[in-house]
Amino acid sequence: MTDQERAFAEVSGFSAALATIPSTGDLLQDLAQRSAAALAVRSTGVFLVREGELHPVGVLDGMAAELADVQAQERCGPCFEALRTVQPVTVPDLARDAARWPGYGERVLELGVAATASLPLHFNGEALGTLGLYHNAPRPWSATDLACVRVLIDMAVGYLAVAADRDRQRRVAEQLQHALDSRVVIEQAKGMLAAERRIPTGEAFELLRGYARHHRAKLRDTAEAVVDGGLRP
Known part of the structure; x- marks a missing residue:
């Protein structure tokens, strides 16, 4: 060769x-x-x-x-x-x-x-x-x-x-998916609280956000606790 x-x-x-x-x-x-x-x-x-x-x-x-x-x-x-x-x-x-x-x-x-x-x-x-x-x-x-x-x-x-x-594109896609997943569970938690307490969804959202801030927790984690763990702010 x-x-x-x-x-x-x-x-x-x-x-x-x-x-x-x-x-x-x-x-x-x-x-x-x-x-x-x-x-x-x-x-x-x-x-x-x-x-x-x-x-x-x-x-x-x-x-x-x-x-x-x-x-x-x-x-x-x-x-x-x-x-x-x-x-x-x-x-x-x-x-x-x-x-x-x-x-x-x-x-x-x-x-x-x-x-x-x-x-x-x-x-x-x-x-x-x-x-x-x-x-x-x-x-x-x-x-x-x-x-x-x-x-x-x-x-x-x-x-x-x-x-x-x-x-980089994969990380961006993962971040977008995470954001979408977070929004879905937050909407579920809002709907549950609004239905149970017979309040507007905006008020239900403020309950979620207020609880998360008071306990220094992430909003998504709080929403997941409402949907899956029985938490009621």
């Missing part, structure tokens, strides 16, 4: 995986695995930013986990630079560039990394995190390499954006 065929196979496989509606964690873990396979690199890690810190959410192996620890401790390196600039950062030969990130470069070399690249995960110009590529031998990061990983990243970010919108 040629490099191009391998990269195409991973992009195609990732597209198919998105159709299964994976969880965010599974999605980002798959992104790490497919990026490593597409470029035949030693290891990869996906990191999301929270309060200025990069947190690993998808690591290929123990090496990536150790690199995440180094990154968190030193607070510098290609991933932090990619996050800050929202641009890819490539290091074909880390031995020649280690001094660029004091502390980080030396420790990463000790872990067996000879070349690294970091690409930002971004949406509408906002950096969400980074994907780090790590290899145990010097290698040039070609425009084709970066374009392939960029496609995988964009697919992942696009899916997350759609999922977030879907979740």
Whole structure:
């Protein structure tokens, strides 16, 4: 299999995986695995930013986990630079560039990394995190390499954006349904009180509201107590 065929196979496989509606964690873990396979690199890690810190959410192996620890401790390196600039950062030969990130470069070399690249995960110009590529031998990061990983990243970010919108719509629908359910039970309680006491429904509603306020209870809970629990304000 040629490099191009391998990269195409991973992009195609990732597209198919998105159709299964994976969880965010599974999605980002798959992104790490497919990026490593597409470029035949030693290891990869996906990191999301929270309060200025990069947190690993998808690591290929123990090496990536150790690199995440180094990154968190030193607070510098290609991933932090990619996050800050929202641009890819490539290091074909880390031995020649280690001094660029004091502390980080030396420790990463000790872990067996000879070349690294970091690409930002971004949406509408906002950096969400980074994907780090790590290899145990010097290698040039070609425009084709970066374009392939960029496609995988964009697919992942696009899916997350759609999922977030879907979740938002679901929450809105649930809130609307809750409001409707509340109104139904309140109307039932009003009708019961009005019928039993032979008073207007507006007066029955004021009884419900007054009782709820006095007892610091929710109006819906008070109405449910009237309908199902025999409460009579």
